[in-house]
Amino acid sequence: MSPPRLALWLAGLAAACLLLALWSLGVGSLSLSPARVWAALVAETPSREALVITTVRAPRVMAALAVGAALASAGAIMQRILRNPLAEPGLLGINAGAAFAMVLTAVLTGTAPRGTLIPAAMAGAAAASVLVWALGSAGRRGATPLRLVLAGVIVASFLVSLTQALLIFNLAALDGTRLWTAGSLAGIQPQELASVLPWIAAGLLAALAALPGLEIMGLEDDAARGLGIDPARWRLIAAAIVVLLTGGAVALAGPLAFLGLIVPHAIRLASGAGFRALLPLCALGGAALTLAADTLPRALAGTDIPVGITLALIGAPIFLWLARRQGVPG
């Protein structure tokens, strides 16, 4: 992808995020035009409108952008490192690991998840990654794409069942997590956002800094070694970045599926970008898609549907259409 073309794409997606954010700030029980949003924000005496925008809508908009950017980037990195077009945090059980660890901690400590249980989410995401990798690469043939996905599906199903079992036996935890387990951004509090955002930001910055190495890791191990890259070390770096991104996103919004799968494919098919250009485009594209999916039901029908459900509803047909039209590589 030529630099001017990349710049155009980046500018387009950033503009889409900005416009969606402006639109989303106006959507709610009280519909506000962008002009009124602006007027409320700059007014000298803080009104209830301004408070609604700054403490209810803005945190939700920022959470949608952050979660979308994190999961789409995590998907792009995983697809590259594992050389597997189906790799993404949801399919490979990492979301489920983070969610299980959070619910377990909530049950043991009696706190409500979201924002408060980030270390648990990170540990769960890391443990699930190790488990899936160990299962998928066991045996002589090593980690083929199919074996990894199978291992991911098995681990994810197992962890989802354990999570359900915990919730059945602990009604208080079930009450606290009923929206979060479906993947929801409703009612995100500014302090929850503030506690998770640094982790996601760190993950995104680390991903951008590690771009050259990650790109080379898309080659066979021998070729990577020939270019001065230690594959084992870089797999660890990539896993740490994915854990930061996924753990942060799950801690905030619950286990959102599809995002890490469809966004990288959609961006790749639409723009033809190589990996270096793909990652920042995915971050912006994921952010825009998540924000649109979170805002649309409220704007169109006046109902708040968990973004996990809307994303699956939007994501599945888009993915099928792309797969039929272009053929998913691999």
Next chain:
Amino acid sequence: MIQRRAARLLALVLALLTQPALACEGRLYEAADVLAAPLCLPDRIQRIAVLDPAVSLGMALELGLPVVAAPLTGMSDTILHEAAEAAGVQNLGSMLDPSLEALVAARPDLILGAAFRAETYLPLLSQIAPTALIVPTDWRAYFHAVARLTGTEARLDALMAPFETRLAEVAARVPDTPVSILRITSWDFQVYLDQPDAYAPFALLHELGVRRPPYETGPDPMGMRRPDWEDLGQLDGEILLYIIGGTNASATDGRWEEVTGNPLWQLLPAVAAGRVYPIQSAVWMEFSGIGSAHRVLDDVERLIIGAP
């Protein structure tokens, strides 16, 4: 010939259909306030199992009935829980999933519950014991059905008369002050609307003439609204009563602090004026009869009429 056969067949079917009623050796209950009436009840009811730890349990105990089993897990009304334990009521587990084995082991001669909760289980329950699933949701009509089923109408009248007198006396003193009422759960906010067929405590407020803000006023088929943070501003009563905890963990899982520390909460007129008071989930969400009704009036006298 064919007509005669058809007539005989019809007579046979009718005879079979009416057989349980004809064969009832106890008391036949024919009022339409229970599902699948008529019911054949024992002459002398000695062992009642109830299906909920709220209206059915509370009203049965208030009428002095021999309750042997009830789902007692998860209830937060300690007064009713202690009364049930004192009466030797055996625990059937959670109301949402009572143990059928424990129910069978309790050997009830009458099972009592609300139709809207247990209708789908009626065929199963009827095999264990005569099952009266009461249809009306209005608390007085429900209470009357329990009393009629068990022949304790005189006791009910004795309980209701002083209550109705007190209700009228309190109603006369209710000020024309808008009052907001909010339930804070671990996962959402709930507003029970002001309308005649509201959930019992709120129906009582309606009878008392307690004024609620427009957002909290029905009619609405659900009888309830779930405001989000943005809608919270519409709870603009001069007094704010809120229900927290009880059957969910909102009082202990950090939710209470999250809500009361939020600037949108602090901006509510009642909160800003310091006229915000917690009320018990045990009374307002687990209404169980005349005792609860009196406790609703206590709250109204203490927090609305006598509000500082």
